[in-house]
Amino acid sequence: MADIAKLADALDAAVRDARAIPKLTERDPFDVATAYLVQREVIDRRKARGERLAGVKMGFTSRAKMVQMGVDDVIWGLLTDAMVVESTVDASALIHPRIEPEIAFLIGREVRSPADAGAAVAGVAVGFEVLDSRYEDFKFTLPDVIADNASAAGFGFGSWHPPRDLANVGLIMEIDGRVAQTGSSAAILGDPWRSLRAAARLAQEAGIALEPGHVVLAGAATAAVPLPAGAHVRVTGAGLGSVEVTTR
Amino acid sequence: MTETAISTIDAAAERILGAYASGVPCAPVRDLITTADEAYAVQERLTERWLADGRRLAGRKIGLTSKAVQSQLGVDSPDFGMLFADMAVPDGAEIPAGAVMQAKAEAEVALVLEHDLVHERHTVADLIRATAFALPAIEVVGSRIRDWDITLADTVADNASCGMYVLGNRPVALADVDLRLCGMVVERRGEQVSTGTGAACLGHPLNAALWLADTLARLGRPLRAGDTVLTGALGPMVAAVPGDVLEARVDGLGDVRVAFAAEEE
Numbered sequence: 001m002a003d004i005a006k007l008a009d010a011l012d013a014a015v016r017d018a019r020a021i022p023k024l025t026e027r028d029p030f031d032v033a034t035a036y037l038v039q040r041e042v043i044d045r046r047k048a049r050g051e052r053l054a055g056v057k058m059g060f061t062s063r064a065k066m067v068q069m070g071v072d073d074v075i076w077g078l079l080t081d082a083m084v085v086e087s088t089v090d091a092s093a094l095i096h097p098r099i100e101p102e103i104a105f106l107i108g109r110e111v112r113s114p115a116d117a118g119a120a121v122a123g124v125a126v127g128f129e130v131l132d133s134r135y136e137d138f139k140f141t142l143p144d145v146i147a148d149n150a151s152a153a154g155f156g157f158g159s160w161h162p163p164r165d166l167a168n169v170g171l172i173m174e175i176d177g178r179v180a181q182t183g184s185s186a187a188i189l190g191d192p193w194r195s196l197r198a199a200a201r202l203a204q205e206a207g208i209a210l211e212p213g214h215v216v217l218a219g220a221a222t223a224a225v226p227l228p229a230g231a232h233v234r235v236t237g238a239g240l241g242s243v244e245v246t247t248r
Numbered sequence: 249m250t251e252t253a254i255s256t257i258d259a260a261a262e263r264i265l266g267a268y269a270s271g272v273p274c275a276p277v278r279d280l281i282t283t284a285d286e287a288y289a290v291q292e293r294l295t296e297r298w299l300a301d302g303r304r305l306a307g308r309k310i311g312l313t314s315k316a317v318q319s320q321l322g323v324d325s326p327d328f329g330m331l332f333a334d335m336a337v338p339d340g341a342e343i344p345a346g347a348v349m350q351a352k353a354e355a356e357v358a359l360v361l362e363h364d365l366v367h368e369r370h371t372v373a374d375l376i377r378a379t380a381f382a383l384p385a386i387e388v389v390g391s392r393i394r395d396w397d398i399t400l401a402d403t404v405a406d407n408a409s410c411g412m413y414v415l416g417n418r419p420v421a422l423a424d425v426d427l428r429l430c431g432m433v434v435e436r437r438g439e440q441v442s443t444g445t446g447a448a449c450l451g452h453p454l455n456a457a458l459w460l461a462d463t464l465a466r467l468g469r470p471l472r473a474g475d476t477v478l479t480g481a482l483g484p485m486v487a488a489v490p491g492d493v494l495e496a497r498v499d500g501l502g503d504v505r506v507a508f509a510a511e512e513e
Binding site: 063167168169170171172179182183184185186187190221236237238 | 426428429430431432433435438439440441443444445446447448451483497498499500
């Protein structure tokens with residue numbers, strides 16, 4: 001039996017020291033169920049330090065990524081209020097940050113079931129996620145990345161729009177004014193609303209309530225790109241406006 | 249060009265025409281030609297032959313419009329090929345087995361012109377004024393070169409790897425669609441196999457069309473009223489397997505489908 005507290009210690013220290021660690025499964029293999037226990041333990045430590053749960057993020061929502069990782073279901077991570085990026089992010093406090101364009105949902109009322117998730121959405125927005133694997137070279141197995149809270153490090157979102165069709169929203173991510181990635185929200189499980197329902201299902205299974213004010217990051221519309229220091233990043237979504245972040 | 253160059257251009261054209269005639273892909277032609285100019289000279293030989301055969305020129309396709317594909321081939325400019333009327337199939341039609349060699353598909357924005365574009369340099373205003381409407385399109389590309397083993401010279405000589413194309417049926421005015429931010433998805437049996445957006449095509453499909461208009465006017469076969477321009481892929485190319493039905497949706501433009509006949513018994 002894996003020592004969950006010890007694994008969580010290692011990941012928590014890696015975040016706080018901004019220092020990469022070897023894959024946890026290398027020395028001590030564990031399964032996906034254990035990985036989620038480690039993830040919860042790391043979040044519990046952050047909560048004990050005063051952070052509050054702010055939502056969830058979905059991972060492996062693209063077919064290509066699922067095939068690459070040899071999985072047939074999405075994974076998820078938990079977001080806290082300390083991960084919210086207002087307008088700047090300190091890249092030096094991160095190990096090897098990457099950024100990717102996202103579609104974000106704002107939960108408006110308690111989600112009672114996966115089928116109810118859509119009706120509980122108060123707003124949709126274009127967003128970004130800052131990823132920072134705590135593992136050396138950004139390399140991991142499936143249990144490793146789940147234990148590491150799906151590489152979550154930070155997230156931001158533009159202004160909220162009324163719920164709408166999101167099946168094929170064109171997305172552009174620019175770094176310092178130059179197009180770095182282009183894509184469509186269709187890359188997110190075919191439709192980000194599907195990812196929202198998956199989030200509700202995973203939350204229900206994990207006994208976590210999606211509450212008013214929580215944000216669900218549906219998944220990446222393109223591959224992530226390295227996030228350099230001193231950069232200006234803008235993500236624009238058709239009909240959704242844009243969201244910007246600068247890095248120190 | 250020297251006489252040697254001319255004879256190698258004829259040889260390259262004959263090799264590609266041989267592949268068309270036999271239905272069997274040929275060796276690359278880069279042993280015969282190297283420069284882009286020579287490759288376009290080969291393409292022009294094919295065009296002259298096909299026009300003499302009575303085929304009607306219906307437009308052009310632009311290729312190599314994505315950064316990723318350009319760096320793959322080590323080039324920094326797009327290319328173009330000729331679209332003939334007999335290459336167009338209606339929305340949802342089935343492409344017969346063998347009609348396009350080594351077929352792949354990509355979703356694009358098509359522009360249909362209502363004015364000629366004959367100037368040496370065109371502005372985006374010229375282009376917008378000359379465009380009657382946009383349509384969603386699927387280009388079925390193919391290569392007469394064995395295993396798609398192509399350099400820039402090979403693909404340009406081979407009519408920019410043109411195969412066939414399908415246009416959507418509902419025209420949309422340029423004022424009514426954001427061609428930079430239009431999402432694009434290609435689905436096979438409900439599963440997305442390619443996604444992208446307009447900006448993937450040289451930053452904007454009109455940027456690609458401008459390059460084409462200037463280039464063609466310079467080469468003496470300018471774009472004319474009525475021409476269709478396939479502006480370039482909005483996302484990665486998809487391999488087309490016999491029996492496939494692919495559906496492309498371009499946000500703001502609509503959707504379009506193409507089917508590939510199952511292989512004969």
